[in-house]
Amino acid sequence: MTTRLASYDLIRKIAAGGMAEIFLARQWGEGGFFRDVVIKRLFPHLAEHKRQLRMFQDEARLLSELAHPNIPQVYDIGLSDGYWYIAMEYVEGLTVADLWRLGAKAGAVMPMNVAAAVVVQACEALHHAHERKDRAGRPLRIVHRDVTPHNIMLTRDGVAKLMDFGVAATSARKDTEAGAVRGTFAYMAPEQVRGKPLDKRADVFALGVVLYELTTGTRLFRGNDVQIMTQVVEQDAPPPSTIVPGYPADLEEIVLAALQRDRGHRMPSAAHLAMYLEELSMRNGFLVGPRAIARYFASVAPAERIREEALGIVEADPPRLEVVPDSEARRVWDVEEEILPDIDEGALLDDLQLLSIPAEPMGGHTPAPLSMGGEISEPMDLDGLVDGPSLSLEDSESLMLDGFSSADETGKNRPVVLLDDSARKSGKGKRRDERVDDSHPRTKSKDGVDYFEELERRFATEGDE
Structure with missing residues (x-):
């Protein structure tokens, strides 16, 4: 526990002599200023003797007249709580x-x-x-x-x-x-x-x-x-x-x-x-x-020097993230050695087509049956699939959302046409009238019309107009 003497905190005693005791002290000022100093404190009983007190005061006066790098500097002399003291440079x-x-x-x-x-x-x-x-x-x-x-x-x-x-x-x-x-x-x-x-x-x-x-x-x-x-x-x-x-x-x-x-x-x-x-x-x-x-x-x-983190004036460096060596990273998960499972694209497309079947609505109403074999219960209104300006075959891909159904103005649900991945990739960059080869079964109407072909024909016709 430090003792206060005037504007100084006495940290610890360094030495003691016949006239005074020496302390390491810390001086505080405005704006976060501080510095370590030495406090030479005259023994109280000697302060009552004029000659001893005068010698103590003369030391401060003499040192204040000296300005040399090999002589410690005097900062202050004073009387506080009955103690005469000299504050001078701390030589570590x-x-x-x-x-x-x-x-x-x-x-x-x-x-x-x-x-x-x-x-x-x-x-x-x-x-x-x-x-x-x-x-x-x-x-x-x-x-x-x-x-x-x-x-x-x-x-x-x-x-x-x-x-x-x-x-x-x-x-x-x-x-x-x-x-x-x-x-x-x-x-x-x-x-x-x-x-x-x-x-x-x-x-x-x-x-x-x-x-x-x-x-x-x-x-x-x-x-x-x-x-x-x-x-x-x-x-x-x-x-x-x-x-x-x-x-x-x-x-x-x-x-x-x-x-x-x-x-x-x-x-x-x-x-x-x-x-x-x-x-x-x-x-x-x-x-x-x-x-x-x-x-x-x-x-x-x-x-x-003893480190005093609370008194540091340089901001501490942020904690550094530990860099894992490349060998350790590969040991946890080696991308080159990791074998991803093969994907059955045909089975995936079947699952997506099943997701396009609308759920049974509230009230017990049963939607029109969807035939995955190529027939539906009633013809679809193809004019309602495309609204706004005419689109090309490539642009139409953004409207064909896999796994979702669409409802017409009458509120009836109708299936959304699904394009498999191979058809989409191969259709890009080809002529509009060029048939996309697809081995996956097509969905047809009762008249035997392939809806993919009909869509391509309509997009090609509207584009030419």
Whole structure:
């Protein structure tokens, strides 16, 4: 069951931190509009502390000033039902830490070019934040202060997104505590551990730690918080080649330059780190773009989006009729093998002639007897068979309806003359005076006149007139 927060439906909780909890939510609008977003909701007890609330609000303000493909966008900030929340872009994917862990379990350690591709995109995001100015043209001087594998999200398209600017330092925040240590100890620069003023080179050091760990497969600083802070301040990072035999020398030089404890000797900016990694890839001929990340992502964590049929915007295809193979159709009824019964045309004509005998009318009146042997009780009025304009023999076929009887003006029933099929077929295209050969017995009057011949004669006479 979803919970409503302002104009958002909270679908499920994704994570929780020290200041806020993260939800996957869905925003609804007019005209069927909807989109998935992330809701970052501040814990209610922290909203009572002005400093904590200001940090939460400043995160939304800072992100609204940033517009970069490797930084999630902020859509809204508000207060609803006692909860302060930030609505931001939903990045569907995995963190770098999760993807690296899945690869290690599957025996597919992240390749060096993929690790370099991740760091290059993170560098682009940081460089945008470091150099950004506000609407008045004054530099924001943003320092993220918490660049870790857990705060870099990867999409299935190979896009890296730098997350969580919640503890970022900026010149826009006047109440930033001097000497406050914020971030994750294992990824802090030495000056950050000491609580000194920071600049963009602190984030370069954190990216150096991320690159070191991804390419060597091991943590750079280990132990409890005190041990880690001591190592960061007092110990230089061991060369990666001492951990991984055959580690590329030019890549090792880049990594160690980013991890210099003295920031005066450290790589000066995230843009420089990205440039050196791209030059390295060109010299060695390997790919460091989004496609490299996407390929590795698909091999380690193959999956498909959960289908939500009710939210589809493309009309579903109609159900398809199953096409029966020709062999199956012939098995049910093979037309070529089906043998139809022979038809006795003579017997069929006899049956039709019997049907022409009128039924006994109501009142007990018995019609004039019909002689199938060629005689009838009284002569027929042949003039009444044809009304209207004269007809040819071919045209007369439409008037000779098999199996029906006709009544004259006196109400007496008289039989309809029947033509068998052979007579009809052979009569077409012949001369009117040509006799149609028919072996079937003819119906004659008492005078011995064949009615077929008489009809043909009358039609021929009327046609000539």
